[in-house]
Amino acid sequence: MGLEALAMDQKGYRRGSFQSSTSDEDMLEIAGASLDFSMADDDPPLDREMGGFSSYNGGGMNGTSTMMDFLEEPLPGVGTYEDFNTIDWVREKSRDRDRHREITSRSKESTWALIHSVSDAFSGWLLMLLIGLLAGSLAGLIDISAHWMTDLKEGVCLAGFWFNHEHCCWKSNTTFTDRDKCPEWESWSQLILGHGEGAFAYILNYFMYVIWALLFSLLAVLLVKGFAPYACGSGIPEIKTILSGFIIRGYLGKWTLIIKTITLVLAVSSGLSLGKEGPLVHVACCCGNILCHLFTKYRKNEAKRREVLSAAAAAGVSVAFGAPIGGVLFSLEEVSYYFPLKTLWRSFFAALVAAFTLRSINPFGNSRLVLFYVEFHMPWHLLELVPFILLGIFGGLWGAFFIRSNIAWCRRRKTTKLGKYPVLEVFVVTAITAILAFPNEYTRMSTSELISELFNDCGILDSSKLCEYVNDFNSTKGDDLPDRAAGPGVYTAMWQLALALIMKVFITIFTFGMKVPSGLFIPSMAVGAIAGRLLGVAVEQLAYYHHDWAIFSGWCSQGADCITPGLYAMVGAAACLGGVTRMTVSLVVIMFELTGGLEYIVPLMAAAMTSKWVADAIGREGIYDAHIRLNGYPFLEAKEEFSHKTLAMDVMRPRRNDPPLTVITQDSMTVEDVETIINETTYSGYPVVVSRESQRLVGFVLRRDLIISIENARKKQDGIVSTSVIYFTDHSPPLPPSSPSMLKLRSILDLSPFTVTDQTPMEIVVDIFRKLGLRQCLVTHNGKLLGIITKKDVLKHIAQLANQDPDSILFN
Amino acid sequence: LSLILSSSLCLCYAVNSEDVRCKCICPPYKDHSGQIYNKNVSQKDCDCLHVVEPMPVPGPDVEAYCLRCECKYEERSSVTIKVTIIIYLSILGLLLLYMVYLTLVEPILKRRLFGHSQLIQSDEDIGDHQPFANAHDVLARSRSRANVLNKVEYAQQRWKLQVQEQRKSVFDRHVVLS
Numbered sequence: 001m002g003l004e005a006l007a008m009d010q011k012g013y014r015r016g017s018f019q020s021s022t023s024d025e026d027m028l029e030i031a032g033a034s035l036d037f038s039m040a041d042d043d044p045p046l047d048r049e050m051g052g053f054s055s056y057n058g059g060g061m062n063g064t065s066t067m068m069d070f071l072e073e074p075l076p077g078v079g080t081y082e083d084f085n086t087i088d089w090v091r092e093k094s095r096d097r098d099r100h101r102e103i104t105s106r107s108k109e110s111t112w113a114l115i116h117s118v119s120d121a122f123s124g125w126l127l128m129l130l131i132g133l134l135a136g137s138l139a140g141l142i143d144i145s146a147h148w149m150t151d152l153k154e155g156v157c158l159a160g161f162w163f164n165h166e167h168c169c170w171k172s173n174t175t176f177t178d179r180d181k182c183p184e185w186e187s188w189s190q191l192i193l194g195h196g197e198g199a200f201a202y203i204l205n206y207f208m209y210v211i212w213a214l215l216f217s218l219l220a221v222l223l224v225k226g227f228a229p230y231a232c233g234s235g236i237p238e239i240k241t242i243l244s245g246f247i248i249r250g251y252l253g254k255w256t257l258i259i260k261t262i263t264l265v266l267a268v269s270s271g272l273s274l275g276k277e278g279p280l281v282h283v284a285c286c287c288g289n290i291l292c293h294l295f296t297k298y299r300k301n302e303a304k305r306r307e308v309l310s311a312a313a314a315a316g317v318s319v320a321f322g323a324p325i326g327g328v329l330f331s332l333e334e335v336s337y338y339f340p341l342k343t344l345w346r347s348f349f350a351a352l353v354a355a356f357t358l359r360s361i362n363p364f365g366n367s368r369l370v371l372f373y374v375e376f377h378m379p380w381h382l383l384e385l386v387p388f389i390l391l392g393i394f395g396g397l398w399g400a401f402f403i404r405s406n407i408a409w410c411r412r413r414k415t416t417k418l419g420k421y422p423v424l425e426v427f428v429v430t431a432i433t434a435i436l437a438f439p440n441e442y443t444r445m446s447t448s449e450l451i452s453e454l455f456n457d458c459g460i461l462d463s464s465k466l467c468e469y470v471n472d473f474n475s476t477k478g479d480d481l482p483d484r485a486a487g488p489g490v491y492t493a494m495w496q497l498a499l500a501l502i503m504k505v506f507i508t509i510f511t512f513g514m515k516v517p518s519g520l521f522i523p524s525m526a527v528g529a530i531a532g533r534l535l536g537v538a539v540e541q542l543a544y545y546h547h548d549w550a551i552f553s554g555w556c557s558q559g560a561d562c563i564t565p566g567l568y569a570m571v572g573a574a575a576c577l578g579g580v581t582r583m584t585v586s587l588v589v590i591m592f593e594l595t596g597g598l599e600y601i602v603p604l605m606a607a608a609m610t611s612k613w614v615a616d617a618i619g620r621e622g623i624y625d626a627h628i629r630l631n632g633y634p635f636l637e638a639k640e641e642f643s644h645k646t647l648a649m650d651v652m653r654p655r656r657n658d659p660p661l662t663v664i665t666q667d668s669m670t671v672e673d674v675e676t677i678i679n680e681t682t683y684s685g686y687p688v689v690v691s692r693e694s695q696r697l698v699g700f701v702l703r704r705d706l707i708i709s710i711e712n713a714r715k716k717q718d719g720i721v722s723t724s725v726i727y728f729t730d731h732s733p734p735l736p737p738s739s740p741s742m743l744k745l746r747s748i749l750d751l752s753p754f755t756v757t758d759q760t761p762m763e764i765v766v767d768i769f770r771k772l773g774l775r776q777c778l779v780t781h782n783g784k785l786l787g788i789i790t791k792k793d794v795l796k797h798i799a800q801l802a803n804q805d806p807d808s809i810l811f812n
Numbered sequence: 813l814s815l816i817l818s819s820s821l822c823l824c825y826a827v828n829s830e831d832v833r834c835k836c837i838c839p840p841y842k843d844h845s846g847q848i849y850n851k852n853v854s855q856k857d858c859d860c861l862h863v864v865e866p867m868p869v870p871g872p873d874v875e876a877y878c879l880r881c882e883c884k885y886e887e888r889s890s891v892t893i894k895v896t897i898i899i900y901l902s903i904l905g906l907l908l909l910y911m912v913y914l915t916l917v918e919p920i921l922k923r924r925l926f927g928h929s930q931l932i933q934s935d936e937d938i939g940d941h942q943p944f945a946n947a948h949d950v951l952a953r954s955r956s957r958a959n960v961l962n963k964v965e966y967a968q969q970r971w972k973l974q975v976q977e978q979r980k981s982v983f984d985r986h987v988v989l990s
């Protein structure tokens with residue numbers, strides 16, 4: 001017992017040293033090498049590890065003793081997955097349960113083992129703490145840098161180049177009307193020419209703005225192309241797919257993290273119509289993935305790792321909006337596929353730690369987490385639900401329009417020559433955006449600042465153009481101003497905002513999906529906020545000028561403050577965001593965490609529900625699901641019902657005219673036969689049957705495990721040649737003594753594959769695939785193996801029945 | 813990453829005395845225009861009477877004037893901002909230098925050292941399986957020698973392979989991240 005325990009510890013140590021260098025990146029399958037057995041999975045550490053393994057296990061490989069088999073640790077590499085494949089949830093979960101059982105049973109033996117089991121239980125919480133800290137710090141870095149670089153396009157601070165406009169003027173006394181002019185901050189024309197007025201100064205400012213914008217976006221796209229091509233785009237569709245069980249190696253790696261952080265700041269600062277919330281989710285998931293490598297429990301098990309990634313996604317949204325609960329709900333509703341209850345509490349912890357870290361870094365001053373935090377609590381009236389529902393309808397219509405046009409543009413980028421010039425595309429789009437944005441002050445400012453200004457309710461302390469109402473200074477009311485007539489400033493602001501709305505609606509279509517990190521939340525909220533504010537000011541003026549109409553006279557007497565345009569902006573933002581992403585509960589919770597009050601839940605819910613219904617009536621999918629379908633990821637939609645009456649035998653392979661199913665027999669095939677099968681077919685797994693005549697099922701074996709085991713046996717085991725027999729049974733089959741030594745591969749055989757009969761309705765089969773996370777399912781008839789259904793077949797079948805193109809499903 | 817983490821956590825507590833202020837915004841009152849006052853006072857002294865100096869209205873009106881003013885206590889950490897920006901700019905600069913090195917300097921160096929041997933060259937190779945064969949050669953060759961420099965070289969070659977694969981998937985074949 002002692003010897004085996006010692007050997008196990010030795011094994012564990014060695015395996016630790018192997019695994020620490022086998023990160024995600026090392027498992028990349030080199031294309032074209034899958035037929036070359038010597039290149040399957042090769043890293044030098046594998047060789048080193050194999051030396052240790054065989055010296056421990058010596059003559060145990062031929063499996064003469066069953067106890068040695070039981071203790072035989074699996075080969076490193078067995079049980080891992082190839083790139084762009086789906087994991088086997090059932091196997092991962094059962095491996096985790098085995099590991100947990102082993103630790104609990106050994107914890108009774110010694111104090112060290114007890115400490116080990118306690119630390120194993122705590123490792124989850126420690127990991128969440130680390131993820132929260134790292135995500136919060138990175139979000140603070142991104143916020144501070146983006147703020148600074150956005151202002152860099154307009155000028156520079158003489159009192160320290162690292163200050164942005166607001167912080168530069170922090171110490172000096174500014175005037176009431178010109179709050180952003182101070183001597184320390186100089187615009188580029190002031191710096192170069194010495195004065196800031198006049199046409200030439202304006203043109204110079206314009207020119208510098210466009211130059212900086214182009215420089216930032218070019219740097220961003222070159223960094224993405226040169227170092228981490230996976231860092232472009234939003235990241236949420238791919239993370240959704242990864243969380244449903246897909247593997248994309250390198251998507252959540254170190255280089256992707258670094259490049260995404262750096263280029264996100266550059267992309268946001270270049271004035272493009274994109275946001276940073278979606279990419280922040282990707283950054284947080286990268287943090288989660290990287291930190292998982294510190295803990296054995298999560299490093300080796302893909303299913304447990306996905307629990308951690310769900311929590312990391314919650315932390316990402318939490319720092320983006322300062323909304324921990326909203327983050328958890330977003331992760332539950334939008335991003336995760338399986339969300340066990342244990343993950344709920346842990347996600348909340350991670351989101352709280354991240355929000356707390358961000359708060360202590362204090363990027364915006366005043367301990368606010370988001371730029372557009374709203375602090376008013378004005379009441380609203382039931383009749384205002386009518387304009388709110390109108391905003392909901394607008395949000396739904398815009399959402400459906402945006403999804404259709406964006407997908408059409410992305411498809412064009414994917415299939416035509418447009419996709420061959422990513423750098424040029426970014427350059428042109430940035431140039432157009434910068435040239436169109438500078439003249440209008442509402443598009444010149446960063447989108448977050450625009451939203452903040454639109455959400456703001458006008459009080460006497462505000463002097464922006466939007467708040468230029470006709471004031472009556474003789475009244476002694478405090479901050480609670482009545483509805484007033486709009487001054488000329490408000491009218492100019494209105495048509496400028498309308499132009500900004502049109503520009504944003506169209507330019508975002510071309511911006512989302514470019515080869516720089518781009519998010520979608522802020523532009524949609526901006527569109528909604530502009531529309532909402534326009535409607536709010538219109539209703540306010542209507543109420544002021546026609547306060548004697550029947551609808552207003554009941555509740556809005558003259559001199560009362562009834563209409564709050566800022567609230568309309570908020571509701572509009574929620575409606576547009578809901579129309580595009582089809583979020584429901586998480587959207588409302590995020591918005592009300594932004595406002596800090598429960599008064600506005602009903603308008604927000606009304607708008608969100610209306611926009612979702614309108615948008616669903618036009619097109620079924622949200623933007624992320626539409627992108628998943630565009631890319632052909634194998635994502636089995638968990639929310640839709642399968643309502644057709646097909647049977648399993650309609651979907652299974654082989655079909656009627658296909659060659660029969662490729663099977664491996666349990667003890668009558670040689671190494672050469674198996675290698676031929678592997679070379680000639682590309683299936684990811686093979687059923688094992690008792691014999692070709694009986695076709696009775698024994699189990700299922702995966703291609704990758706076969707390749708690794710055979711390779712290893714050829715190198716390390718004595719006497720294994722091409723004519724050696726491979727057997728999957730417990731005891732070797734009887735053969736004449738002159739035959740070469742046999743290869744036992746029972747350890748890689750899955751003895752409990754899922755089977756259904758051929759008459760099973762597809763509804764049940766799809767349900768099984770969804771609920772259990774299967775990769776493949778075997779079909780039997782009268783107890784004999786008939787065929788196989790893989791996840792790809794299920795997805796193609798669903799696509800076919802929905803009249804979509806079944807060939808668009810690209811991956812396994 | 814740990815550097816960013818530790819420095820940000822340490823520095824957020826190092827609040828300079830210069831970095832606090834009390835900001836009072838006073839709206840237009842009668843014929844006085846609106847004013848903004850900044851003063852470096854502690855939180856308990858952050859109100860209209862301490863900050864608004866000189867008081868623009870005579871004695872009896874002070875209370876009415878001050879009622880309209882809104883005073884807020886604000887704190888920031890200029891050290892955090894400075895350190896963050898400097899960290900960001902240095903990482904950006906390092907990445908740009910590395911990119912310049914990889915695209916321009918390294919091929920020149922390699923060509924001088926190895927003549928015309930076919931190591932992995934520029935990042936612009938698309939649609940060609942030749943790089944993989946070279947990768948196999950490189951991997952096989954470097955596996956035989958075991959010193960640190962070759963390990964670094966080997967890791968770098970493997971990383972370049974991965975980036976190339978990723979670039980093919982994203983930019984050329986458009987299978988991921990369209």
